[in-house]
Amino acid sequence: MKERAKKPKLYIGGCLCGAVRFEATGPAEKPHTCSCRMCQRHTGALTAPWVEFPSDRVTWTGPAGKPSVYRSSDYSSRAFCPTCGSSLGAIDDKPVVALLLGAFDKPAAKELMPAYHTNRGGRPKWWHVEVGAG
Numbered sequence: 001m002k003e004r005a006k007k008p009k010l011y012i013g014g015c016l017c018g019a020v021r022f023e024a025t026g027p028a029e030k031p032h033t034c035s036c037r038m039c040q041r042h043t044g045a046l047t048a049p050w051v052e053f054p055s056d057r058v059t060w061t062g063p064a065g066k067p068s069v070y071r072s073s074d075y076s077s078r079a080f081c082p083t084c085g086s087s088l089g090a091i092d093d094k095p096v097v098a099l100l101l102g103a104f105d106k107p108a109a110k111e112l113m114p115a116y117h118t119n120r121g122g123r124p125k126w127w128h129v130e131v132g133a134g
Contacts, residue, residue, distance in 0.1 A: 009111070011053075013104035014062055015081035015088060021062030022088070024053045024099065031101075031112050035127070036119035042078045043087050046127050049101040050089070051112050058097040 011028065014021035031051040039048035060066045067088050069077035079088040079097075089099040101107045101114075 008057075011099075011104060011106075011109070011112075013099065013107075015067075015084055015086035015103065017081060017084035017086070019062050019064035019083040020060065020067045020081045020086075020088060022099065022103075023059045023061055024097070025057045026053075026111070028111050029053060031114045032116045032118060033114045034118045035121075035123035037122055038072055039119075040122065042072070042090075043100065046123055047117075049107075049114055050098045051101060052096050052098045055091070055095040055097050058099075 009026035009028075011024045011026060012022070013024075029052045031049075033047045033049045035047045039050075040046060042048065064082060067079040068082040069079050069091060072078045072090070075094070076090045076092045079091050080086060081088065086103070087100055088103050089097060091097050101112055104112065
């Protein structure tokens, strides 16, 4: 009997208004949180939760197509909805799309749980982030 190949997991999400939607096929890579100043400004939050996918595994499916981008550094652009302004993630020059966990339809999926935290020094001393304590 022939074994069936395991189908990659599909992750779906999008912006607040639904104009920009995405589908990303797993596995999800490098789920983490970040408290750098750029992530704070991009999201309006003290800590941003991210997960990465190779860009060839992310498809933009909503009526607006691809998100708008702002060139935020010499290696990456921040992605957002041109209609509602929702932050969606970052599109890196290396073929990686980092998506914000809050943009997923099911952000509580266990495999999306951040495994580490970067740029701890960027957060206020009173802000405590526990990663991996699930």
